[in-house]
Amino acid sequence: MDATKLRRAIARTPLAPVAAFPKRLARVARHDAKVLRTSARWLVTSREHHNYTYELTKLSxxxxxxxxxxxxxxxxxxxxxxxNEIETDEELRGHIERATATASRRGLADKRVRYARRIGWYAIVRARKPAHVVETGVDKGLGSCVLAAALLRNTAEGHPGRLTSLDINPEAGYxxxxxxxxxxxxLVIGDSVASIGALDRPVDLFLHDSDHSRGHEKxxxxxxxxxxxxxxMLLTDNVTVTNVLAExxxxxxxxxxxxxxxxARHWYPGDGIGVAW
Structure with missing residues (x-):
């Protein structure tokens, strides 16, 4: 009996799980080794402790x-x-690099500029041409810069717009x-729900990216x-965690x-974009 026929014969017996174990173990080991290498490289090369930045895979x-x-x-x-427009905006990229290098919080930020899904935010603003964008959750202000860059491009094309950025941390948005x-x-500092209630003009595009608890998002x-x-249009950065926007x-x-x-080349599984329109 040749090897192929022998494997097929064993697969039909109670010995199948035992025979398959070495191959299954090897696959898991290769996967885990890759994750460990990626994680170890990130621990050495990155300073970030939350709001991780990275590139997207080509397919993504x-x-x-x-x-x-x-x-x-x-x-x-x-x-x-x-x-391509946001990814090749060298003026914005240079600003973020310089501002990060001189910021008081530079010890917790990477020098390399990586936008990840935020390029999708940019494209949505460019496509929709909103007059008023509101985002909750600013942190360093990377997403705010991306949204502002889109609004500036829209303005140059005759479609002016403004961004209202809400955060409870007075150090946010540098x-x-x-x-x-x-x-x-x-930039408005204060509780996001109260700040939303105080808005004095209509909102064309809203992005939730603050406290990611289900209750606060709702x-x-x-x-x-x-x-x-x-x-x-409504967007959420929390779509991989809750179903709040879908509901x-x-x-x-x-x-x-x-x-x-x-x-790409990061241990974090990634976030996403949820859109309701």
């Missing part, structure tokens, strides 16, 4: 382009142009305090609902779609 970037194309109803070729990006950003979407302009979309008669990113 392709999927992101199609995701934005569908939710914004624009050609995928145009979305790819938007993604990356977004320089011109020209600061020229379109209103309170933000409930608070912003009466503030929304007709046809407004809100169903309750309010909207469509919903989710994208999950795949980081």
């Amino acid at each position: 970037r392709h999927h992101l382009a199609w995701f934005v194309s569908v939710v914004c109803d624009v050609p995928v070729k145009q979305v790819r142009a938007y993604l 990356l977004a305090r320089a011109t020209p990006w600061a020229g379109v950003v209103d 309170r933000e979407f409930d608070a912003v609902e009466p503030k929304l302009a007709p046809g407004a 809100h979309a169903e309750r309010t008669g909207r469509r919903f779609l989710a994208y999950r990113e795949t980081p």
Whole structure:
């Protein structure tokens, strides 16, 4: 009996799990070794302790382009142009590198600029041309800079817009305090739900990226609902953790779609973008 026939014969016997164990163990070992190498390299080379930054895999970037194309109803070729636009914005990249290098919190930030799923935020703002974007959760201000860059491009094309950035930490947003990006950003320090309630103009695009507990995320979407302009779009950075936005979309008669990113060369499994429109 040749080897192939022998394997097939063993597979039909009670010995099959035992015979397959070495091969299964080898596959798990190769996977775990790769994860450990990636994790060890990150521990040595990165300073980040939360809000991790990384590049997307090539495939994940392709999927992101199609995701934005569908939710914004624009050609995928145009979305790819938007993604390339933010990735090749050397003025913004240079600013972030310099601001990070001189910041008081530079010990917890990486020098290399990596946007991950935030390039999707950029493309959505470029495609939708919102007059008023509101984001909750600012941290260093990387996402704020990306959103502001999109608004500045829109303004140059005759579609002006502003970003209201909400955070409870008075030290938040240091990356977004320089011109020209600061020229379109209103940084508001305080509780996000209370700050949403105090908004004095309609919201065209809302992004939840603050306290990622289910209860707080729901309170933000409930608070912003009466503030929304007709046809407004809702985004969440918490879509891989909760179903809050999907439930809100169903309750309010909207469509919903989710994208999950795949980081390249990073131990973190990634986050995503949830959209209701």
